[in-house]
Amino acid sequence: MRTIMHSNRLHLLLPFALPAAADASMALHDLHSPALDKLLARATLVERVAGEDFQRTLPHERWVARQFGAIAANAVDEAPLAPYMLLADGGTPGNEQWACVEPVHVRIAHDHLVLIDPSALDLSDEEAAQLLATAKPLIEELGVKVEAPTPRRWYLTGAALGKLAGASPLRASGRSIEIWLPHDAQSGQRSRIWMKLQNEVQMSWFEHPVNEAREARGLPAVNSIWLHAQGVAQPVRSPFVRVLSDAVATRGLALAAGVEAAGASASFQALGPLGAGQTLVELGPFAAPFIAQDWAAWQDALGSLERDWFAPALEALETGRLGALALTLAGDTGSVTLTATRGDLRKFWRRRVLASLFE
Incomplete structure (x- = not known):
């Protein structure tokens, strides 16, 4: 036929x-x-x-x-898209393993933490750039390289990160973040390097001028970062x-x-x-x-x-x-x-x- x-x-x-x-x-x-x-x-x-x-x-x-x-x-649950995102944002992924990191707001609910849809933050490029300027040295101190061709999407690479399984922000948005936090893809254990990196950034943004100005305008503070889409570019x-x-x-x-x-x-x-x-x-x-x-x-x-x-x-x-x-x-x-x-x-x-x- x-x-x-x-x-x-x-x-x-x-x-x-x-x-x-x-x-x-x-x-x-x-x-x-x-x-x-x-x-x-x-x-x-x-x-x-x-x-x-x-x-x-x-x-x-x-x-x-x-x-x-x-x-x-x-493939059942894979979407290693960070290197392609980096390419579209103007970067060069090469053969390195990249993860995408986005600034986010995590809301305190009754007995858990809830991730808010990042698009609802109304975060300007200028605000994101100021937050990045504070966070980048802290991340690099841990032996992790940061590329930020666009202020609201950062890309991390480095052997210290290991291979992490992170959840897409929109998959976790509106839900308790506990089960969606990055873990080691091999062992299934919570990633210590990621927890340390995340805590360092969260502390640096506490009472940051950007967040004080946002809260004065009735906007949610940018109080955490979210990792997802880690992978290596393939043909x-x-x-x-x-x-x-x-x-x-x-x-x-x-x-x-x-x-x-x-x-x-x-x-x-x-x-x-x-x-x-x-x-x-x-x-x-x-x-x-x-x-x-x-x-x-x-x-x-x-x-x-x-x-x-x-x-x-x-x-x-x-x-x-x-x-x-x-x-x-x-x-x-x-x-x-x-x-x-x-x-x-x-x-x-x-x-x-x-x-x-x-x-």
């Missing part, structure tokens, strides 16, 4: 597009997305990956890493001819694979002619409301994507201007990938609904 390869293919990656079924039943009962509904109803299911409750990486991170060959196809290859994403790891993988990489387009129409090959677009408006459990804002994000992406993409598919459209919807633990062609849209007997995909 001959396989038809469509020359202009679009793949949309949608992190945090799959809430848990319990959340959906309570808060997402009035969704209105006819274009997405039709695409999901008629599409062919390509892959469904069921995750686990205590995985430290996010399903869309693992999906991207697999697509580019940065991890094995059967990668891209199944996409163009990658558009605001996620630094995704752009970094594209750069490492030698393909065009840029920020996500504002809409389907802004993409312009797709040309030959497959274009990947990663769209991230679900992340912040998903982490905050703000389902009204989540629905607003869905409405914007329906208008700007799903409806025009469906029209392009129906008229033949788009050869194929793939959708990868990810949640907190799992992901689903579906593909729709013009022929699939005529399969009226297919009845899949969005709610059936929720975790």
Whole structure:
């Protein structure tokens, strides 16, 4: 049987597009997305990956890493993306093992500590640079090298760190941090070097002028650092001819694979002619409301994507201007990938609904 390869293919990656079924039943009962509904109803299911409750990486991170060959196809909980993030931020990862470190706020709850979504900090580059200037000498005293091509993302390397298993910030956000703190990947023990490094930085930022000014403005203090994504850059290859994403790891993988990489387009129409090959677009408006459990804002994000992406993409598919459209919807633990062609849209007997995909 001959396989038809469509020359202009679009793949949309949608992190945090799959809430848990319990959340959906309570808060997402009035969704209105006819274009997405039709695409999901008629599409062919390509892959469904069921995750686990205590995985430290996010399903869309693992999906991207697999697509580019940065991890094995059967990898369960790996996303060693720091070297590719460093590349996208303008650094040179080389053959060293890098970890990404971000300044964060940890909130004291009743009987535990809770990590706050880093994007909710509203941390300016100037503030981050001042905090880094205080922390960097303390880190380097421990024999750890620091690269900071961008003030809000730092990259650490050094034999003293060892090989650490850290959790993605958005995986741990909103939860007690105890089980998500970095540990030695071989022994499973809490990393002493990381605990010492973290404590040194926390003490240096206590009553720091940046934090005093932030608290005076009613903003949370930057009171800790978070390590994640440690790994060594591997040779990668891209199944996409163009990658558009605001996620630094995704752009970094594209750069490492030698393909065009840029920020996500504002809409389907802004993409312009797709040309030959497959274009990947990663769209991230679900992340912040998903982490905050703000389902009204989540629905607003869905409405914007329906208008700007799903409806025009469906029209392009129906008229033949788009050869194929793939959708990868990810949640907190799992992901689903579906593909729709013009022929699939005529399969009226297919009845899949969005709610059936929720975790």
